[in-house]
Amino acid sequence: MAGKRESARIAAREQEQAEKQRNAAGATYKELVEAHYIPWAEREKKSAAADKTRLKLHIFPVIGALTLDEVTPQVLEALRDKMVASHCRATALQVLALVRKTFNHLGRLGLHTLRNPVALVKLPRLDNACERFFTHDEFDRFLAAAGKLGNPDLHDACILAVDTGLRLGELNRLMPADVNLELGFLTVREADGKPGGVVPLNSRVRAMLQKRLLTIAPGQHIFRTTRDGDREMSRRFTRLARALGLNDGVTDRRQQLTFHSLRHTFGSWLALADVELYRIQKLMRHKTPAMVQRYAHLRPSWLASDVEVLCKPPSRPDHVAD
Template sequence: MSEHEATKRIWKRLPGTKGIRFFEHAIRKHNRRPDRYFSVRWTRNGRDVEEGIGWSSEGWQTDTIIDARHTLQKNYKRGLTPSTFAELREEQEKQRRAREAADAAENVQAMTFREFFERYYVPWKRDRRKRRTWLDDLKRANHRIFPFMGDLPLDAITSELLEEYMDELYADGLADGTVLHHIAIVRSVFNRAANTTVHGVKVFPGVSPVDGIELPRSDNPRTRYLTRDEADLLLQSCREREADAPRESIAASWRDLHDAIVLSLNTGLRLGEIQRLEWADLNFFGQTLTVRQMRDRKPGGTVPLNKVVTDMLKGRLAVRDKSTPLVFVPKGAGRYRKISHMFRDLVLELGLNADVTDSSQKLVFHSLRHSFASWLALAGVDIYRIKTLMRHKTITMTMRYAHLIPDASRGAVELLCAPPAASPKVLYLHHAKTADGPVY
């Protein structure tokens, strides 16, 4: 049977309706019945016209047709659109394309650094550069870049995270030139992402985070740490903004920032470690948390928790989102960025970086980790214990805090200002028999 014969139009009126009719396909079935094509007869601009609707296999059924016709008739009388099934199909198609575009945009903008690097950056560079160049980039990315930021969405990688990344490279003993090589790769990836369009959506429409950093010199590491008053001001400001927030989502963001500050100040955790922290990493009985040892990442280990942190984490546990293992739950791709950006904006608002011209001495989220170590040093904790708590690979990185540890040197030189003590009496052994008491 030919297609023409299969679709021979024997029109029938749709029972229970007025002006709606159909014919059946001789071969094609839908829900075990012949597929039906529907049409409607109505008056438009003073003329009786018939308009095709569509097949039942396309979703058209008696109730949907009646409802749609009723809506279209009302629109026609009011001079609104859509007022015909053709206009309705056109509108539905626009909505479908808009949904697909929105889904594509969401998927594209959630693309991780690793995914973009492997799917788009490497093929692009391989086609334009020498083999050795892109192979070197791939080697450096696998060894040091991916472990730090590979699984983060591109728009979650901030200037602050890159500064933390550079601190870790220097802590591993890398020279300035090597650090520059790694940052150059990151810069190139973001530049490429800004010029790459996938499904009509630009992969990275923002400003490259590399543009917001200055490479620190190896002899000028970041040493700024908070005073106790500055820390109290930050935490109190977070609590006030949480209380005054107009919506729960905003209040939750300030609560996250407050708790992240508390956690870093009392444990020395890095921002990335806080972001990756899971409830399974916590041991409330032993009052410790575990930073997991991951390939090519900074050293993991067990971190002791004081009462302040324990109470804070128990409070979060009571209201945790059980659908995720994360302690700090990201709400979409931008959530990671929000903590660091909120901290930056709060510091700016409070004037904690006022009159600071050296970018390496500006207060950033990573300064909380420096504050943890500095406070330990000021409290007299020995340098090797600080190294353990900071999980440094070598003592070299920890020695930046050594000058803060109180020592006996000042007391020793102050002895020179004291009056000379009386010369002690010398007792010779042959006089021992006249001395008071025994001689040892």
């Protein structure tokens, strides 16, 4: 009897699944995304507003009227090429990533059993690794200007980022419970595929956090930004950098100072102070040593002892007596 009931339940689930897929088969990509993905994103994602903007401006005009099985890799390659030509490779990647997320979400809901078409699309390669970092004079000037703004968030966020190497998203997720001023460290929670870990605090950060925590309730974030917090802080940074002329005449994105440049500055200043690459890797919470090799050329002692031997006369070989 129990076996028959279980078989009946399985049959009912399969029938329900088949009914979902039949109903979705005639619906367009736009209809399904608006009915199922967007309401979920608005409840669960801080980046819901950005998702809706990309869908409206870039994705719906190209594939919105298609059914899911009509969204082929060839169609998405055309979308990719259009985005690269009219915007940039990074925007094209963001758009394709969002298409992948929507297909995955609709699949989890049982609305299709198709292979995600983005998996068969060659993604544009990025070469936008941040190369420029703040000089000490530039940072002091930027920090002084940020301190004159009405809101202290940017000033304090810059201190935290340049002295700990925190990413912007990690900074915006910090809660008072993550900070231990007595022992001098904070805890970064793993999120978005980025490793967490314990980050030591220097005296400048500890003084800033001690003052800031006096005004923060236990359940609040340390940086009280809006739902679109990452973009808000980044926009504040960009506006002030523009006002100070820090990026005047700089067209290469890798050479422009952005909020993420503060993390790159953290690693670069450590290397210039001759901190070992292994220690920089641990402080920046990089998964592999290869990710900190970009700082190797900044270490003053890097390979210096090896080339110094060229200034010394070669030692005479020892002769073994006959």
